[in-house]
Amino acid sequence: MTTTLAFIGLGHMGGPMAANLVRAGHRVLGHDLVESCLAAAVESGVERAGSAAEAAAMADVVITMLPAGRHVLSLYGPEGLLAAARPGTLFVDCSTIDVADSRAAHTAAEAAGHRSLDAPVSGGVVGAEAGTLTFMAGGEEAAFAEAEPLLTVMGKKAVHCGAAGAGQAAKICNNMILGVSMIAVSEAFVLAESLGLSDQALFDVASAASGQCWALTVNCPVPGPVPGSPANRDYRPGFAAPLMAKDLGLAANAVRAGGVDAELGLRAAELYARFAEGSGADQDFSGIVRAIRAASTTADAEKGATP
Template identity: 45%
Template sequence: MKIAFIGLGNMGGGMAANLVKAGHTVNAFDLSGDARAAAADAGCEAHDTVESACESAEAVVTMLPNGEIVRSVYGDQVIAATPKGAIFLDCSTIDVTTAKEVEAISVGAGFEMVDAPVSGGIAAANGGTLTFMVGGTDSAFERAKPILEGMGKAVIHAGEAGAGQTAKICNNMLLAIHMIGTAEAMKMAQKLGLDPQKFYEISSQSSGYNWSLNAYTPLPGVGVESPADNDYQGGFATGLMLKDLRLAMEAADKADAAVPLGARAASLYEDFAGAGNGGLDFSAIIKTY
């Protein structure tokens, strides 16, 4: 299949490369010349404009920074340049309202579309082991699924348009809460004189078990290898976690949903990022304890 891939940043570059490995022809575009060159090295056909990347595409995949850019790229470029009948897959993490609106505009212009945000981070994007949470019609999901399977280990149909974004922001709000709770417990145990490794061995096999502790331990030298063992470099940046928490708070407000722990997590990450830590992995929140 000929696929246009728009947005070749830390996540998109690896995702586009995996589509090439899966046997697709990938027309790649990014505003960064370095990103386009890296995509070409990975087997993509680099393009200088969105329009040229899309003009013969059977599918368009986007991985963009925010909802405003997604709306602009589709409304001003992708829809006009892509042959009718193509399938659109937006893998960006954006607000639910914009996701629904862009999908409605695309459908009205003769395209099927899904919102398909991801979980897994840069390593999973490079390794082709992402999880995709997909919103859209049954028909659009069935068309999108084989493409997404070339980039991930799990492709789950969450529901109608916007459901993928809903799943993503709720999941990451939960992740933020788990990470903060894990950090608090680990530092409290340490200050009470308990060896952090012993705490990990106990809690990771008892009722304190959770992903942030077992698979992404936030304290260096304890538990599994994680960004904590690399001075909190790589992984999932605090700035990106804060972006997702802001989206979650916006959605909670619109839905009149009570999220006191989510709101507190957002406040803590707001302060942590504001102190100059936005580029550190989100598990570095343990430094505040």
């Protein structure tokens, strides 16, 4: 069935997601503050809306894909999307934001007479373009059932994780695993290099042994073993390091608020924050192997200089 959708936020992730909805036969009204993003979406069949509120006013479902919680809450404010939309509109927020902000967005939508779902994604730009994202959703079961056909157009899997905010909780837990594992895989490759073991040899062993993980077999941080990984494209982002730093920062906030003993998660947040603010600002998150290698070289040089 064709649905009229408003899609707010047409950047690296939102643009391809909206394009997949158009290809599936839906009418998509789009808006983005960045003209180049909006223009690219229009080329893929998205209809240009004069404002986010204008798009929401004509839509059956409003999808948002925004950088941070403050952007979502601002658009959900008294003069924004919730006021413009028809009563009972379904709001699906695919942004990755703080759990508390997500729950506040749910509360605002409900108070305005709408239904809502938080549905952050995993899979990066490659997954958005290919329509193979995984959605982690939080909200009422009925809202998830209505949104699921749209989510499965944009992705290969949609999981209802529980009540409001549960999708965000699942996302930050998943990405804490991913961040820690990418650091571990990167450290292992740097160690292997120092021991004279080739990247391919380590990959051939670990990918078929207990070291196997997504960070190794899909997003391998060194060139060669996995031709499709960003390492073979000079670490051009699939999932950018600043986004990983953001997600790990959200996880770290939740760790501290919950009193959880998560030493590796907190350390990963520190390492990615430093990497994203420096050389990793425009790199894929797997590029952290470069920072580990550079720090290891510096440490070796300092050790050799000690009398």
